[in-house]
Amino acid sequence: MKPARLIAITLSLAAVLHLGIIWLVPRAITGIFMSRVIAQAGANHALTPPLPTDTARSVVMPSPDLLYAVCVYDLSAGPVRVTAQPPGGYWSAAVYDRNSDNVFTLNDHDLAGRPLDLILTQAADPTLTARFPNARQVPPPHATGVLLVRALVLDSAHMQPALQAQASVRCTPIAPAG
Amino acid sequence: MIRNLATALAVLLVACGLAAGSAWWALFHGGPQDVAVGAWRMNSLAGSAQAGLYTRARVAVTGLFALNASETIYFAAAQDDAGRPLRAACRYTLTGRSLTARWWSITAYADDFFLIPNAAQRFSYNMGNLAFAPDGSFTLTTGPDPQPGNWLPTGRQGGRQGGLHLLLRLYNPAPAVLALPQATPLPSITPAGDCP
Structure with missing residues (x-):
C-alpha cells in the first residue's frame, strides 16, 4: 500500500476515534457518577x-457554598415523583439527561413559596394530572438521568434551613393506579 | 499476510494514539470559550442541551452538572490578567466590585478541579462573607500563606508548578449580564509580590 494512502487511512481512523471519545466522555462520566449514587442510595x-x-471527590468543581441532594432517576418501570420543601434562600432543582445536559431547572423564585412537586415521566400522562393535580410533569429525553437539588449556604445561619430542605427531598416511584 | 496484519495493527495503534492525544488536548486545553473578560473565560452554552460535542465533553470533565446560563453563569480563570498561568504557590490579588446576580461566589480549585485542602477550611468567598471597602470595592488575595483581609488559601499542591483554577459563579444573573456577559465588569487578577 502506498504511504500516502496509509497516512490518509490512519488520519481518517484517528478522526473517527477522536470524535467517538469526545462523544463518549460526558456519557461515561455521568454513567460512572450514576453508578456510584445507585450503589450508595439506589435508583x-x-x-x-x-x-x-x-x-x-464525586463531582469535579463542587461548590462549597451549596448543599446538594442527588437522585438518580430510572423511569423504565414508570414515573418518579420528586418532592421537596425549599428553604428561604436560593434553592434549585435541576434535571440532567444521561449525557449530562441540564434539561430542566426550577428554583425557589419559580416556586414562589410552594413546595416542589415534580413528576419525571417518559411521556405526559393525563391520569397523573388527575392523581397529582399540583405536580408538574417533566419528560426527560431518556429514561435515566440525574436530579440535583442545590440549597445555598451563604453562612452558618443558612446551614440549618439548608439541611432541613436537603432532608425534605424525596424521589419516589409512582405506583400504578389501583 | 503477516505483513498486512502488522501494517493494519500499526495503523490502528497510531490512530488510537492520535485520537486519544487530540481528545485529551481538546478536553483540557482546547474547547470553545465564546466569552472573554480579562482573565476570565466562559461558554454561554455550558450545561445547555444546545451545547456542541466539545462543549459538553469539556464541561463534563471540568464542571460536571453545570446549570444552563439562565440559571447560572460560570466564569473560569486559569491565567492572570497578563495571560500567565495561575500557580497555587503564588499570591494573586483579585480586585473588583459586587456583581449583578442574585448571589455570586469565587472558588479556588487545584489542578485536579477539586477543592484545595487547607487548615482554615476556606474554599471560597461569596457575596455574603466577603469584606467590602466603604466604596463598595473588594480585594481578595489568593495564596498558600495567611494574608490579611479576604484570603483564599491555595495550598501547595503540585509544588511550585501546581496550577490553580478560579471559578466565579453568578446565580440568577441580572438580565444585562445574561444578554451581554462580555460586558460584565469582573475582578482583575494580578500577581502580588514575587512568585517562588
Whole structure:
C-alpha cells in the first residue's frame, strides 16, 4: 500500500476515534457518577451528602457554598415523583439527561413559596394530572438521568434551613393506579 | 499476510494514539470559550442541551452538572490578567466590585478541579462573607500563606508548578449580564509580590 494512502487511512481512523471519545466522555462520566449514587442510595432515592470540602471527590468543581441532594432517576418501570420543601434562600432543582445536559431547572423564585412537586415521566400522562393535580410533569429525553437539588449556604445561619430542605427531598416511584 | 496484519495493527495503534492525544488536548486545553473578560473565560452554552460535542465533553470533565446560563453563569480563570498561568504557590490579588446576580461566589480549585485542602477550611468567598471597602470595592488575595483581609488559601499542591483554577459563579444573573456577559465588569487578577 502506498504511504500516502496509509497516512490518509490512519488520519481518517484517528478522526473517527477522536470524535467517538469526545462523544463518549460526558456519557461515561455521568454513567460512572450514576453508578456510584445507585450503589450508595439506589435508583429513585435521594442521597444527601454533606457540604463539599476538599475531601469531596464525586463531582469535579463542587461548590462549597451549596448543599446538594442527588437522585438518580430510572423511569423504565414508570414515573418518579420528586418532592421537596425549599428553604428561604436560593434553592434549585435541576434535571440532567444521561449525557449530562441540564434539561430542566426550577428554583425557589419559580416556586414562589410552594413546595416542589415534580413528576419525571417518559411521556405526559393525563391520569397523573388527575392523581397529582399540583405536580408538574417533566419528560426527560431518556429514561435515566440525574436530579440535583442545590440549597445555598451563604453562612452558618443558612446551614440549618439548608439541611432541613436537603432532608425534605424525596424521589419516589409512582405506583400504578389501583 | 503477516505483513498486512502488522501494517493494519500499526495503523490502528497510531490512530488510537492520535485520537486519544487530540481528545485529551481538546478536553483540557482546547474547547470553545465564546466569552472573554480579562482573565476570565466562559461558554454561554455550558450545561445547555444546545451545547456542541466539545462543549459538553469539556464541561463534563471540568464542571460536571453545570446549570444552563439562565440559571447560572460560570466564569473560569486559569491565567492572570497578563495571560500567565495561575500557580497555587503564588499570591494573586483579585480586585473588583459586587456583581449583578442574585448571589455570586469565587472558588479556588487545584489542578485536579477539586477543592484545595487547607487548615482554615476556606474554599471560597461569596457575596455574603466577603469584606467590602466603604466604596463598595473588594480585594481578595489568593495564596498558600495567611494574608490579611479576604484570603483564599491555595495550598501547595503540585509544588511550585501546581496550577490553580478560579471559578466565579453568578446565580440568577441580572438580565444585562445574561444578554451581554462580555460586558460584565469582573475582578482583575494580578500577581502580588514575587512568585517562588
